[in-house]
Amino acid sequence: MHVTDLAELPLPHDVLALCERGRAAGVTIWVVGGTVRDAALGLPLRDVDLASALLPGRVAALLPHGVVADLDPLLGTCTFPIDDCGVTRSVQHTTFRVEGQYGADRRPREVAFVADLDRDAPRRDFTVNALYLDPLARSIVDPSGGRADLARRRFRTIGEPVRRLVEDPLRILRAIRLEARTGLLPCPATTAALAQCAPLAGQLVPQRRFHEIDDLLDGRWAADGVRRLLDTAVLAWAVPWLATRFASVRRTLDSGSFLADHVARWLALAGGDHDVAMEVLAGLEAPRPLRRAVAAPRGRALVSGRDLVALGVEPGPGLGDLLREALRRIAARGVVERDAALAIVAKLVGERIKPDPDESR
Numbered sequence: 001m002h003v004t005d006l007a008e009l010p011l012p013h014d015v016l017a018l019c020e021r022g023r024a025a026g027v028t029i030w031v032v033g034g035t036v037r038d039a040a041l042g043l044p045l046r047d048v049d050l051a052s053a054l055l056p057g058r059v060a061a062l063l064p065h066g067v068v069a070d071l072d073p074l075l076g077t078c079t080f081p082i083d084d085c086g087v088t089r090s091v092q093h094t095t096f097r098v099e100g101q102y103g104a105d106r107r108p109r110e111v112a113f114v115a116d117l118d119r120d121a122p123r124r125d126f127t128v129n130a131l132y133l134d135p136l137a138r139s140i141v142d143p144s145g146g147r148a149d150l151a152r153r154r155f156r157t158i159g160e161p162v163r164r165l166v167e168d169p170l171r172i173l174r175a176i177r178l179e180a181r182t183g184l185l186p187c188p189a190t191t192a193a194l195a196q197c198a199p200l201a202g203q204l205v206p207q208r209r210f211h212e213i214d215d216l217l218d219g220r221w222a223a224d225g226v227r228r229l230l231d232t233a234v235l236a237w238a239v240p241w242l243a244t245r246f247a248s249v250r251r252t253l254d255s256g257s258f259l260a261d262h263v264a265r266w267l268a269l270a271g272g273d274h275d276v277a278m279e280v281l282a283g284l285e286a287p288r289p290l291r292r293a294v295a296a297p298r299g300r301a302l303v304s305g306r307d308l309v310a311l312g313v314e315p316g317p318g319l320g321d322l323l324r325e326a327l328r329r330i331a332a333r334g335v336v337e338r339d340a341a342l343a344i345v346a347k348l349v350g351e352r353i354k355p356d357p358d359e360s361r
Helices: 013-024 034-040 056-062 117-123 146-151 161-167 170-182 188-196 198-203 206-217 222-231 234-238 246-254 262-269 274-283 288-295 305-310 317-333 338-351
Strands: 030-032 048-052 070-072 077-084 087-095 097-099 111-113 132-134 139-141
Touching: 013 048, 013 056, 013 077, 013 087, 030 034, 034 048, 034 146, 056 070, 056 077, 056 087, 097 117, 161 170, 161 188, 170 188, 170 198, 170 206, 170 222, 170 234, 188 198, 188 222, 198 234, 206 222, 206 262, 222 234, 222 246, 234 246, 246 262, 262 274, 262 288, 274 288, 305 317, 305 338, 317 338
Parallel strands: 048 087
Antiparallel strands: 030 048, 030 132, 070 077, 077 087, 097 111, 132 139
16 A cells, blocks of 8 residues: 655645634644544545644634534543534544553543643554644654654554553554554564553453454454454453354454455354354443344345255255354355355255364364
8 A cells, every 4th residue: 555645635624724723823733643644544534633732622712613522621632523525524632741650441640731742742552643744834743753654564552562552451452453444564562562461451341342343343454453363362352252263263364255244244253153243242232233233144135945955955954954054154254145155055065064173162
C-alpha cells in the first residue's frame, strides 16, 4: 500500500472551520491519531481526532454549530458530531496533557494539561498514532518517528513495550486491531511484549474486549489479526470460551478464505459452531442484534436434505445429523456459492461424517 502525502489530507468543512476559529484565537488545532495514519495509508476517513492546548469548554465555544455530544473536563475531551457531505462523523478534541499512572478503570489517576504537543506525544500508544497535522498550514510534526514506521509498514509502542502494555492492557487488543485494520505489522519488540502481556487481556471488562475484537473482525486484514491473536496467546486470555476451538480457527485461516461477511467471521472464530459462537458473544456481553444474527443458521439456502439423498444418504435420523454437520462446515468456511457448498457436502458424505481430526479435540 502506498503511503500518501499527509499534507494533502481532505477534511470535512466543519473541522476546517473549527481550525480556522482556533487560529483566529491564536491557537493551532492539530489533526492527530488514526485520522492522519489512515489518510497516509489511503484508507477511508472514519472519525476525526483533534488536539490542541485549548480546554474543552473553549473548544465547545468555538464550534461552528455549537452541538456537543460529550464533554469531560477531567480528561480534557470534547466530542461533537459533524456533517460530512451527508455522513455524520464523530469528532473528538483532546487538550494536550501529561498523565500519571493508570487506575483499574483505565483512566489516569493524574492529568495535567500542557501547552506543548511535544509533551503530549509520549502518552500516546503507538508511533503511527502520534502524527500531528496542521490542516491550515499543511505542516506535520512527527515527534515519535511515525512517518518512518508507516514507510516500513510497521508500528511500535511509544516507550518500552511491556511497560506501556502493562500501563493500559487495552493496548494489547488495540495493537492487534491496528494490524487487522491497517495491515501494519508490530515490530519484533512490540510482538514479544504482546505475548508476554497476553494474560492481562483477560482482566479487561467484557464489553471492551468485545468492542476491540468486533472492530478487528471488521478489518480488511482481519485474518492477519486473528492469526496474531492466536500466535501471541492473546485469544486464549481475551476469549477463554474458545480454548477448544483454536485448531479449527487456524484451519480456516490457512484455507485462505477468511470470509467477507462480518457475522460469518464471528462464526469462524468459534470454529463454525453456532452454540460456541453464542457462548462467546454472551460472555463478551455483545449487543443482542449481533447475537441474533450469529445464532441464525447459515448455509440453508445452499444445500438441503435432498442433496444428501441425491448423494446416496438414506433418509432417517442420520441424514439430519449429516446435514447439520454440513451446514456447520459451510458456515465455518464462509462459503456463499452452491457449487462450493455441494463440494463440502460430497466430501462429508464420502467420509460418512468422520469429523476433521482437529475438530474432534
